[in-house]
Amino acid sequence: MEKKRKEGVRSGKKKKIKLSVNGIGYELEIGDKPGEVDYGHTLAHTLRETLNLTGTKVACDHGACGCCTVLMDGKAVLSCMTLTVECDGKNITTIEGLKDNKTGALDPIQQAFIEHSAFQCGYCTPGIIMSAKALLMENPSPSKEEIKEALSGNFCRCISNYQAIDAVITASNRGR
Amino acid sequence: MGDGYRFVGKPIPRNDAGDIVTGKTKFLIDRKMVDMLYGKVKRSPYPHAIIKKVDKKKAFKLKGVKAVLTWEDVPDWKGGTPRYTRVLDRKVRFVGDAVALVAAETEEIAEEALDLIDVEYEILPAVFDMEEALKPDAPQLYEEFPGNIVTPGVPFFGPKSLKEVVMGDVEKGFAEADVITEGTFGYEGIPNPMPPEPPGAIALWEEPNKLTLWVSNQSPYMDKILLWHIMGRKVEIRTFGGPCGGSYGSKQMSWITQCHAALLSRATGRPVKLYMTKEEHLAAFVMRPASRMKARVGMKKDGTVTAIKGTWLIDTGYYSMTTQSQIAVGCGEVQIAVHCDNWDLRPVIVCTNRNASGIVRGFGGQELKCSLLPLISLAMEKLGLDPYEVLKKNFVKPGQGYFWRDGIWYVYRGIDYSKAMDEGAKAFGWKDKWKGWLIPTSINGTKRRGVGVGVHGNADIGEDASEAHVRLFRDGTAMLFSCLSEHGTGQTTNFLKMVAETLKLPLNRVSLSPPDSMVNPYEFGPAGSRGTYSIASAAIRAAEDALKRLFELGAQKLGVSPSDMDTEDGMLFSKHDPEKRIPWIAAMGPDRTVTGYGRFEPDYTLTNCMMTFVEVEVDVETGKVDLISVVNTSDAGKIVDPKGLEGQLNGCLGSAGIDTAIFEETVLDRRTGHILNANMIDYKWRTFSELPEIKNVILETPMESHRFHAVGIGEIATSPGPSAVLMAVSNALGTWIHEYPITPDKVLKALGKIKGGQKEKDRALELGGAR
Numbered sequence: 010m011e012k013k014r015k016e017g018v019r020s021g022k023k024k025k026i027k028l029s030v031n032g033i034g035y036e037l038e039i040g041d042k043p044g045e046v047d048y049g050h051t052l053a054h055t056l057r058e059t060l061n062l063t064g065t066k067v068a069c070d071h072g073a074c075g076c077c078t079v080l081m082d083g084k085a086v087l088s089c090m091t092l093t094v095e096c097d098g099k100n101i102t103t104i105e106g107l108k109d110n111k112t113g114a115l116d117p118i119q120q121a122f123i124e125h126s127a128f129q130c131g132y133c134t135p136g137i138i139m140s141a142k143a144l145l146m147e148n149p150s151p152s153k154e155e156i157k158e159a160l161s162g163n164f165c166r167c168i169s170n171y172q173a174i175d176a177v178i179t180a181s182n183r184g185r
Numbered sequence: 186m187g188d189g190y191r192f193v194g195k196p197i198p199r200n201d202a203g204d205i206v207t208g209k210t211k212f213l214i215d216r217k218m219v220d221m222l223y224g225k226v227k228r229s230p231y232p233h234a235i236i237k238k239v240d241k242k243k244a245f246k247l248k249g250v251k252a253v254l255t256w257e258d259v260p261d262w263k264g265g266t267p268r269y270t271r272v273l274d275r276k277v278r279f280v281g282d283a284v285a286l287v288a289a290e291t292e293e294i295a296e297e298a299l300d301l302i303d304v305e306y307e308i309l310p311a312v313f314d315m316e317e318a319l320k321p322d323a324p325q326l327y328e329e330f331p332g333n334i335v336t337p338g339v340p341f342f343g344p345k346s347l348k349e350v351v352m353g354d355v356e357k358g359f360a361e362a363d364v365i366t367e368g369t370f371g372y373e374g375i376p377n378p379m380p381p382e383p384p385g386a387i388a389l390w391e392e393p394n395k396l397t398l399w400v401s402n403q404s405p406y407m408d409k410i411l412l413w414h415i416m417g418r419k420v421e422i423r424t425f426g427g428p429c430g431g432s433y434g435s436k437q438m439s440w441i442t443q444c445h446a447a448l449l450s451r452a453t454g455r456p457v458k459l460y461m462t463k464e465e466h467l468a469a470f471v472m473r474p475a476s477r478m479k480a481r482v483g484m485k486k487d488g489t490v491t492a493i494k495g496t497w498l499i500d501t502g503y504y505s506m507t508t509q510s511q512i513a514v515g516c517g518e519v520q521i522a523v524h525c526d527n528w529d530l531r532p533v534i535v536c537t538n539r540n541a542s543g544i545v546r547g548f549g550g551q552e553l554k555c556s557l558l559p560l561i562s563l564a565m566e567k568l569g570l571d572p573y574e575v576l577k578k579n580f581v582k583p584g585q586g587y588f589w590r591d592g593i594w595y596v597y598r599g600i601d602y603s604k605a606m607d608e609g610a611k612a613f614g615w616k617d618k619w620k621g622w623l624i625p626t627s628i629n630g631t632k633r634r635g636v637g638v639g640v641h642g643n644a645d646i647g648e649d650a651s652e653a654h655v656r657l658f659r660d661g662t663a664m665l666f667s668c669l670s671e672h673g674t675g676q677t678t679n680f681l682k683m684v685a686e687t688l689k690l691p692l693n694r695v696s697l698s699p700p701d702s703m704v705n706p707y708e709f710g711p712a713g714s715r716g717t718y719s720i721a722s723a724a725i726r727a728a729e730d731a732l733k734r735l736f737e738l739g740a741q742k743l744g745v746s747p748s749d750m751d752t753e754d755g756m757l758f759s760k761h762d763p764e765k766r767i768p769w770i771a772a773m774g775p776d777r778t779v780t781g782y783g784r785f786e787p788d789y790t791l792t793n794c795m796m797t798f799v800e801v802e803v804d805v806e807t808g809k810v811d812l813i814s815v816v817n818t819s820d821a822g823k824i825v826d827p828k829g830l831e832g833q834l835n836g837c838l839g840s841a842g843i844d845t846a847i848f849e850e851t852v853l854d855r856r857t858g859h860i861l862n863a864n865m866i867d868y869k870w871r872t873f874s875e876l877p878e879i880k881n882v883i884l885e886t887p888m889e890s891h892r893f894h895a896v897g898i899g900e901i902a903t904s905p906g907p908s909a910v911l912m913a914v915s916n917a918l919g920t921w922i923h924e925y926p927i928t929p930d931k932v933l934k935a936l937g938k939i940k941g942g943q944k945e946k947d948r949a950l951e952l953g954g955a956r
């Protein structure tokens with residue numbers, strides 16, 4: 010009790026993390042109560058458990074499978090390997106934020122994944138789409154090899170890899 | 186292409202496609218309930234021990250902990266075949282066995298509480314090898330399984346349940362043979378199908394005996410049936426399915442996790458979500474059975490197999506729920522793949538102190554083919570026969586038969602798959618690439634290429650019963666009531682396609698009931714390859730039955746005979762006088778629904794088939810095996826969903842498929858019983874940057890299944906590949922490889938470049954991996 014009060018005095022109030030997720034600003038207090046961000050929380054945990062954005066998936070929770078990929082300031086990051094406290098001031102985009110907010114239109118990558126049936130169970134799909142998004146933002150016309158390279162950290166146990174590659178090619182052709 | 190279908194065979198996106206690509210799909214792991222607690226399991230660090238004492242006091246004191254349960258606190262729920270394995274026991278039998286359960290307000294608190302439980306063990310000697318386990322002085326896992334031999338047979342399959350393949354007269358068969366060969370091959374890498382979503386459950390117990398369970402697998406209805414038996418037939422169970430993040434068979438049996446969640450909910454009165462971590466998934470959830478076969482094979486010069494005699498050892502780990510079923514089906518499957526009049530093949534299921542084996546794609550047949558096809562290949566080699574020709578010749582032909590899992594003889598009434606095999610061989614270029622036994626296809630410096638072929642077929646396409654209702658609504662829509670979860674095959678959309686086609690309704694007017702065991706009839710689920718024939722047959726029959734009733738109502742209104750009625754897009758009309766037409770609503774009135782019922786009775790007289798050709802490149806300096814190309818070939822009767830099928834067949838690589846022949850394995854430290862690669866970094870899986878070329882050649886010869894003439898083949902895609910790889914690598918190297926996966930150490934050992942034996946293996950383990 011005593012300790013808490015002292016901290017309160019020192020910082021005036023509880024420390025906060027400000028971050029934007031899919032264009033919406035959040036101010037999250039640091040602490041261990043429900044709805045707060047603990048120092049140990051990963052971005053994946055905060056997205057899924059605190060903000061209820063469960064489109065981002067966790068499979069390994071270990072940096073191995075890419076299922077948890079999101080964009081941080083336009084670059085693909087593994088949200089299971091990123092601490093939320095490191096995200097202060099960052100812009101995060103998750104699979105829920107890929108649709109055009111105004112028109113509701115799907116991102117061309119999402120559209121191409123539907124057309125190519127580029128998924129089976131679909132658990133890895135959000136992560137693969139986010140990795141592909143980061144790639145196409147940086148390199149709008151990647152070669153097949155570049156696509157494979159960009160997705161090489163994404164696990165797909167069902168082996169929808171071939172159809173995913175085709176979908177990314179379709180999306181990049183349309184973007185041209 | 187003029188087949189008159191609107192949906193069947195057309196590349197229509199799956200119903201759930203939009204939700205999947207936008208992240209809206211809620212897998213079970215994404216779900217939360219009001220007031221929900223989180224469950225965790227404390228696991229044994231020892232492979233074999235008696236729990237002497239458990240001190241829960243400290244754990245209870247932690248704020249937020251709501252329940253701590255050990256074997257002393259729970260009812261005597263038992264699973265396994267026979268049911269000898271307690272949900273929580275006083276004895277632990279593998280590293281990772283459940284010792285205590287905790288429910289707490291958050292996952293973190295539950296996790297922390299595990300460390301506060303003090304357990305005192307009496308450590309027992311353990312056994313990790315099947316032949317060791319069979320020795321008279323071996324440690325015994327269960328009193329009920331003397332000699333560690335698991336009771337054979339599956340009560341669910343009937344009194345004659347297949348336990349072995351014994352028929353004809355093997356001695357006579359050997360006498361007729363031109364060559365007799367003998368050998369041992371082992372498929373013992375205990376690979377994990379490793380679906381991305383780990384196993385888990387949410388349970389809500391309501392006193393005195395009601396359990397609602399949310400499950401993630403392909404057969405939500407069957408959990409209700411299975412758990413009813415496990416829980417002493419005293420609990421009223423309702424199950425809900427939902428999108429499942431991969432299963433490949435494995436999550437079909439998540440009964441231990443489900444029971445853990447149920448027990449914690451029972452103790453707290455609140456819903457409990459219990460999910461394994463990926464480490465637990467790989468170390469404490471089911472994997473493939475390990476299999477080792479020693480056999481003699483007799484063959485004639487023309488490739489006729491005259492006799493097979495041998496033993497088949499199967500290591501099921503610390504218990505078996507389905508291994509006997511896998512053996513029964515596997516024993517049926519060998520007769521489909523290899524025609525032979527004289528058999529004496531005797532399986533023995535052994536339990537050892539490692540994590541349990543369970544269901545994986547290929548269900549027994551893959552395990553068996555991985556040893557049996559190489560054994561038969563030894564005879565082909567001696568006779569200089571082309572394996573593709575011999576496998577084609579010996580695959581079941583119409584009029585031949587087999588004893589199926591129920592021990593009953595069935596005469597095969599399907600098609601001759603030779604044509605599909607020929608097409609596949611052509612697409613692969615087999616005639617050019619095959620140079621003879623133990624001869625590489627090409628040599629380029631240190632790189633040698635080799636080719637191989639494997640085959641698999643399963644009569645499970647008509648296995649088990651299915652029931653469905655189709656309900657028609659007056660606004661010209663319909664709902665299929667079938668207890669189904671989508672687990673990745675796209676079948677939930679395919680069944681709707683077939684119902685829409687039958688009812689002649691636009692696809693978007695047909696929907697699927699929620700996967701709730703309370704509202705849907707009995708459904709075994711899309712296990713194996715049974716969906717396309719079995720489940721669809723029930724759905725189609727229900728649609729036809731509903732239409733029949735609707736036609737009766739319409740005929741009355743229109744003053745024609747029911748046999749003169751037809752329907753299209755929600756309109757009813759007379760076939761003779763199409764001007765006479767009314768919408769469904771006019772026939773049904775404002776206060777009626779029309780429900781049809783359909784049932785599928787098991788039918789074992791049809792089988793599917795998959796032949797896989799592979800080309801590998803082996804670097805004789807490093808020992809690395811690369812998969813260059815794969816051709817899968819079959820006949821599906823009628824392709825229902827072309828893109829979905831493509832995906833399923835490409836799936837031949839993953840989910841403990843072809844790659845189990847190259848690099849996939851669970852590494853068990855055979856001194857401590859610990860699994861050394863229970864994470865997704867050390868457990869190897871194929872990435873985007875190492876994809877071989879895959880071609881899928883699928884013919885469409887109408888089959889006598891149901892009105893769309895289709896059969897399922899998706900599940901078996903993984904099965905013929907591993908033995909094909911073993912053949913290809915052996916050919917590339919010029920010497921036989923006898924074990925999977927063919928990691929660089931095995932290649933270099935076969936080439937005599939490194940020494941083999943247990944010592945080397947142990948050293949490799951000390952270095953943190955088997956390679």
Ligand code: FES
Nearest residue numbers: 070073074075089
């Ligand atoms: S869940 Fe983040 S990389 Fe696997």
Ligand code: FES
Nearest residue numbers: 129131165166167
């Ligand atoms: S679609 Fe299932 S893991 Fe990729």
